[in-house]
Amino acid sequence: MTFTASLRTTSMPPKALRTLANTNNARFLSTSSLASLARPCQIIAPATTVRIRQETSASLQQPHQNQIRAFSLFGSGASKPDMGRIPKEVKNDIPEVLLHESHPLPMRDEFMGKKRLSTKDLEAIPIDLGFHREPSGVSDWVAYQVVKSLRIPVDLFFRTKYIHRVVALETVAAVPGMVAGMLRHLRSLRRCTHDGGWISHLLHEAENERMHLLTWMKVAQPSLFERAMVTAVQGVFFNVFFALYMISDKTAHRVVGYLEEQAVVSYTHMLDEIATGVLENGPAPKIAIDYWNLEETATIRDVCLAIRLDESVHMHTNHHLSDRIALKHEDLRQDIQKLQEERGMVPSQNAEEVWSKPNKY
Ligand SMILES: [Fe+2]
Numbered sequence: 001m002t003f004t005a006s007l008r009t010t011s012m013p014p015k016a017l018r019t020l021a022n023t024n025n026a027r028f029l030s031t032s033s034l035a036s037l038a039r040p041c042q043i044i045a046p047a048t049t050v051r052i053r054q055e056t057s058a059s060l061q062q063p064h065q066n067q068i069r070a071f072s073l074f075g076s077g078a079s080k081p082d083m084g085r086i087p088k089e090v091k092n093d094i095p096e097v098l099l100h101e102s103h104p105l106p107m108r109d110e111f112m113g114k115k116r117l118s119t120k121d122l123e124a125i126p127i128d129l130g131f132h133r134e135p136s137g138v139s140d141w142v143a144y145q146v147v148k149s150l151r152i153p154v155d156l157f158f159r160t161k162y163i164h165r166v167v168a169l170e171t172v173a174a175v176p177g178m179v180a181g182m183l184r185h186l187r188s189l190r191r192c193t194h195d196g197g198w199i200s201h202l203l204h205e206a207e208n209e210r211m212h213l214l215t216w217m218k219v220a221q222p223s224l225f226e227r228a229m230v231t232a233v234q235g236v237f238f239n240v241f242f243a244l245y246m247i248s249d250k251t252a253h254r255v256v257g258y259l260e261e262q263a264v265v266s267y268t269h270m271l272d273e274i275a276t277g278v279l280e281n282g283p284a285p286k287i288a289i290d291y292w293n294l295e296e297t298a299t300i301r302d303v304c305l306a307i308r309l310d311e312s313v314h315m316h317t318n319h320h321l322s323d324r325i326a327l328k329h330e331d332l333r334q335d336i337q338k339l340q341e342e343r344g345m346v347p348s349q350n351a352e353e354v355w356s357k358p359n360k361y
């Protein structure tokens with residue numbers, strides 16, 4: 001999702017964008033982040049114009065009707081304002097349509113096509129199920145140990161209450177993107193420099209995680225005690241992650257990368273439990289059908305497949321962002337694949353083994 005204010009100052013040649021989008025890691029960045037970097041310098045004249053628009057690249061599928069979001073005081077969806085309709089007086093109200101019809105956008109292109117996705121479609125979307133990033137260096141090792149130790153209390157508390165477990169985890173998962181986005185936003189203001197394309201992506205990630213939470217809340221109602229625990233954990237986690245990001249943003253993104261590796265494995269196990277009948281495969285909540293553009297007959301299993309695909313994006317993105325900080329190439333327009341290879345920043349393929357022990361969740 002791209003919020004276009006009155007002035008945009010970045011530009012990126014289409015060829016360079018293609019190179020970035022084709023690199024192994026950059027493909028996991030949200031395409032809207034890339035598109036925002038690619039958009040040429042332009043001035044959107046009236047300061048009262050508010051535009052939220054989706055991917056404009058011709059190579060992507062057109063979104064279905066519910067997902068088209070382009071609003072302005074001068075008409076919706078038009079690429080140029082209709083000059084004949086420009087009001088004579090400045091009007092600073094938020095357009096009503098924006099207040100009532102603005103919905104979160106999914107993170108992956110696959111969920112933004114015209115056609116609603118069936119189970120087969122979801123299963124056909126490629127995903128790196130075996131991906132695990134070996135820690136390299138002290139910072140990575142610390143991140144890895146932190147995430148491993150975090151599992152112990154979670155496993156003890158929730159055991160096999162899968163839905164309750166994911167509700168609690170998603171409340172935590174939605175924190176890092178917001179904290180990181182906020183801190184980079186403040187840094188950009190302090191230094192008066194461009195953020196390199198990070199902020200919109202990080203905030204989008206936080207929103208995506210919140211949608212995971214809202215979806216599961218429709219499936220399981222947490223008890224009062226669990227809600228109290230979530231509040232307490234959020235209070236602690238927010239501050240700890242904030243402090244960690246201030247001390248070492250590289251480690252912080254690596255921590256999130258490892259958390260997301262675990263999330264992919266956890267959702268895989270949840271799918272196994274649905275397949276064996278341990279978990280009931282009921283109908284998907286409407287919020288999930290709308291958000292991931294699923295068929296009306298979608299099930300909880302379809303929701304798990306969709307969320308696991310999201311978690312895979314977060315996993316690759318956060319490892320990639322940590323690599324960028326380590327390589328001192330934070331501008332997302334710079335291709336770092338060669339540097340990553342030279343520094344041996346390559347994944348191994350044993351995530352299942354790493355994250356399935358000692359308990360299988
Ligand atoms: Fe999530």
Ligand SMILES: [Fe+2]
Nearest residue numbers: 173260311314
């Ligand atoms: Fe995630």
